[in-house]
Amino acid sequence: MAGKRLGAFVMAAVLVLAAVGIRRWIDSGGEVTLGGTPSPVYCDPLVGEACKAAFPDREVRIEAPGATLDRLLDSRDGESLLWVTADVWVEILQTERARLSRGAVVSSVSDPVASTPLVLVGGATLTDQCPIPSWECLADGPDGLDVGLDSRDSTVGLLSQGQLVTGFLGTPTFASNDLQSLEYRQWRTQSGISEGSATTRALDRMLTAVGTFDVAPAALADWQQLGRTDMSSHTPPDAGSDIVIVVAAIGAAGGSSGDLEAELVERDWLPGGGSSAAGPSAGVLEALRVEQTN
Amino acid sequence: MRFRSSAVLLTVAALVASACSFGGGTDGAIDGDPGDCVVVDVSVSSEKIQLMIELAEEFNRSGAEVDGTCIFVRPQSKASGLGATLLAEGWDENTDGPRPVIWSPASSAWGAVLNQRLDDDGQPALVGDGAPFMVTPLVIAMPEPMAQALGWPDTEVGWSDILELATSGEGWSAYGHPEWGEFRLGKTNPNFSTSGLSALIAQTYAAADKSENLSSEDLERPAVVEFGQGVESAVVHYGDTTLTFMNNWFRADQRGAALGYVAAAAVEEKSVIDYNRGDPDGKLEAGEEPRPPRVKLVAIYPREGTLYSDNPLFIVDGDWVDAAQKTAAQAFIDFLQLEENQQKVLEFGFRPGNPSVPLAAPISAEFGVDPAQPSTLLEVPEPAVMTGLLDLWQEQRKGARVTLLLDVSGSMGELGDRESGETKLDLAKRAIIESLDEFAADDQLALYTFTDDGQSTIPLIVEVVPMGPASGNAAAIERVLGGLFPQSGTPLYEATQVLYQQSLDGYDSERINALVVLSDGRNDDGSAGNDQQQLQTLLDMLARGSEGQGSRPVRVFPIAYGGDADFPVLEAIAESAASAVYDASDPRSISKVFAEVVSNF
Structure with missing residues (x-):
């Protein structure tokens, strides 16, 4: 009798503890925590400040999306995190893991949180050389126009590369095979376009060291935040899709996008998704990202 | 398919395996933390690494266990000959990656080579019969x-x-x-x-x-x-x-x-x-x-x-392989032989090693092959x-006429190997000297260097050893290399063009005509304004020379040496000349890479 009572008591205790655990799990958005610590939030530097403000109670790490991608491509141990970045990075992660026959790590992706166009910023030299600033014009490499691009591990850098190559090839629906052609290689080696480091944006270099570049791509919201009037932003007629920020849950990470939308809107981003246009596929963008340039 | 006798494999082993040791390193691999699982490292020849990784990923996810412990299979790519050499002579995990529990070279012949080499050294065999994975x-x-x-x-x-x-x-x-x-x-x-x-x-x-x-x-x-x-x-x-x-x-x-x-x-x-x-x-x-x-x-x-090529799966009988790993390895091999996985073998264009899996697409005429062939099989001698x-073969292979063009710009004086203190130029010289034995006595060989004087835009292209038989020139090259030192700029485009033209002028239709260009930097001739034009001229010239029936193909093999080499340009040069670029971005790899280059002749 006593044994049965003890067993019933233990069972009841287990059920209560389980119920409490499930309640907490539901309250946390279905997130698994380790020692009570929620999964970290990895934020694209493009939205770093907004991210910090939107997730005040969580550990926020600002990291180039290329670096986060590299880690998640190799991830095998059920890493859990929230990834706040442009939608293309999440798409690359999913496409590449599938291509490499690796299991999926993205458990959910939010609706578009905010967006902003990718624009070209420049002064008189830009409009002298390219009266209607376009990616195609930049790809043509007009004499005397110094083009600066961000690192390919950044959102602006990678999307700029996609647009620039689209401008060179004349179509957004190219494959990475086309990056093997002699014509492409020659263009690459002769275009004279500078690519920045992971830590310094081309836009910043252009603005702080006059004469470095004549044109640099930027997220429009970023440019607007700077409030500069000595140069102009141009939306190229051959622009691709806008930069669209999403929140991806990796592994068992949970939680909402918090106040991210509001924080981004406060910083000149537009709520929700932006305009979309045909552009290079996720696989092609990854090929461009890892392309050996030197 | 296999050596019928291992009695006199020694010489073959030494010759083949040592030469093959240059034939490629570790490329593809599964990274990641195996946790507390039983780890099965698999060394496979390069043509099947993609397939093996895919199957290993699947196996690792399948929940396979040994005595309640999970199994983690970790393939890496290793050229067959190199694998044989490392297993016979000592596998350094620091430089060669993990020692394999399963070794799968392209052919069973390599297993016989390995065992014969071990036998000659008085050591026990490391591999037995390997189940053919695919053929x-x-x-x-x-x-x-x-x-x-x-x-x-x-x-x-x-x-x-x-x-x-x-x-x-x-x-x-x-x-x-x-x-x-x-x-x-x-x-x-x-x-x-x-x-x-x-x-x-x-x-x-x-x-x-x-x-x-x-x-x-x-x-x-x-x-x-x-x-x-x-x-x-x-x-x-x-x-x-x-x-x-x-x-x-x-x-x-x-x-x-x-x-x-x-x-x-x-x-x-x-x-x-x-x-x-x-x-x-x-x-x-x-x-x-x-x-x-x-x-x-x-x-x-x-x-x-x-x-x-039968792609055997050998479980290595080494002292680094414990019983649990052997059991785990056998579980993986059994998994590879499952019909559904042998179907994957087909998808990758191989024929299944499991005889119960019938030949099917893509082993078909649509893809240019005939499942009913081959009708006659040859015995391995x-x-x-x-x-x-x-x-x-060394005697009857086609002769070569090769110009070595060595960059002696200032940057070649940078440290190439922190451990030994050797500069990039030191390492390159050593690689050239080590490769000289690979040339046949009547191959034609020349050595040139290029740099500039640092003051004008005129390239300094020096004929260090003029074209002549390797029998005499090998020693001459070894002698003069000691006197070379890093100098100034890198007039890569012009030097390549001049030497390519010279190779064309001396073209010998009875030989493989080639120019090997070793460079560690971007074109720098003191005049950046005409760089694009120079490169375009060079690429056009190479493309014209390598195509068409009237062409006199001089193959240009560039070596991108060190982290600052202009790989895209060198790749474009190689492609224009219908040859191949070689990557020695880690200067310490130059000996291995140079040997790969010389394997073209």
Whole structure:
């Protein structure tokens, strides 16, 4: 009798503890925590400040999306995190893991949180050389126009590369095979376009060291935040899709996008998704990202 | 398929395995934390790494266990010969990656080579019988119109037809196609490549009119020697991997010039399938779309017979492999043999090793291959005969006329190996000296250096050792290398152009004509304004020279040396010259890379 009572008591205790655990799990958005610590939030530097403000109670790490991608491509141990970045990075992660026959790590992706166009910023030299600033014009490499691009591990850098190559090839629906052609290689080696480091944006270099570049791509919201009037932003007629920020849950990470939308809107981003246009596929963008340039 | 006797494998082993030790390193691999699982490291030949990784990922996810402990299979790519050498001579996990629990070279022959080497050293065998994972026969790949001109598919084609094309002096004119010019053959170096070795065996059997019991006496028969010399005379260049041929062929095809590169190449059947799928290297990269070629390749199964690569799965009986790992390894091998996984083997263009899985697409005419072939299989010769074959090949292979162009710019004085304190130039000199033995005595060899004087835009191109027989020049090169020192700029474009023109001027149709360019930096000739024009001129010149039947192909093999080398430019140079670029971005790898380059000759 006593044994049965003890067993019933233990069972009841287990059920209560389980119920409490499930309640907490539901309250946390279905997130698994380790020692009570929620999964970290990895934020694209493009939205770093907004991210910090939107997730005040969580550990926020600002990291180039290329670096986060590299880690998640190799991830095998059920890493859990929230990834706040442009939608293309999440798409690359999913496409590449599938291509490499690796299991999926993205458990959910939010609706578009905010967006902003990718624009070209420049002064008189830009409009002298390219009266209607376009990616195609930049790809043509007009004499005397110094083009600066961000690192390919950044959102602006990678999307700029996609647009620039689209401008060179004349179509957004190219494959990475086309990056093997002699014509492409020659263009690459002769275009004279500078690519920045992971830590310094081309836009910043252009603005702080006059004469470095004549044109640099930027997220429009970023440019607007700077409030500069000595140069102009141009939306190229051959622009691709806008930069669209999403929140991806990796592994068992949970939680909402918090106040991210509001924080981004406060910083000149537009709520929700932006305009979309045909552009290079996720696989092609990854090929461009890892392309050996030197 | 296997050496019938291991009695005299010693020499073959030493020759083949040591030479093959340069044939590629570790490329693809599964990274990640195995946790507390039983780890099964798998060393596989490069052509199947993609498939093996895919299957290992699946296996790791399947929940397989040994005594309640999970299993973590971790494949890495290792050239077959290199694997044999490391297992025989000592596997350094710091530089060579984890020692394998399972070793899967391209052919069982490598297992025999390994055991013989160990036996010679008084050590026990490391591998027993390996279950064949999958098989693929050696074939002669040809553009379909060229094969048809030989009477294929109604008439069986063989090595004797290749000989006839190579030596008649008429080339394709004899087959009603003067527009195709002379006959050109792609064939890898048998000291480096399993395909090259199989091709050498097959052509020698054809010469001896046998399909088994090839003997040392056969090798001495004048007709056999002549046959071999004749076939080799058509070779455009050799090299360590057939992928160089497949990639160059495919690029030429995309330009509508598939018939202008080579007319035939000795490759594995799988390579023909990959090519016709539009994936010439058998590995779809990110964003890559398979694009079928304009001109399909077809697999010729030589009527005299051919050999299979059987891709055995050896569980290594080393002291680093415990019982749990052996059990886990066997579980993985059993998994690989499952019908559904053998179907995957098919998807990758190989024939299943599990006989219960029938041949199906893509082993089909649609992809240029014939599931009913090969009809005649050849026996792998006795080890002593193998030794003789490789010796004979050294004598009958096509001669070479090679110019070495060495960058002696200032940056070559930078530290190349922190541990030894050697500069990049020191390491390059050592690599050149080590490679000199690989040239035949009557190969033609020259050494030039390039830099500038740091004041003008005039390149300083120095003829350090003029063109002459390697028998004398090898010693001369070794002597003068000691006196070279880092100087100033890097007039890469102009130096390459000048030496390429010089190679054209001295073109010798009886030899492989080549220019090896070792450079560690971007073009820097003191005048950046005309760089683009210079490069364009060079690339146009190389492209004109490498295509077309009237061309005098001088193959340019650039080596991107050190982290600052201009890889894209060097790659463009290689592609324009229908050759291959070599990556020595880690200066410490230059000896290995230089040996790979020299394997082309």
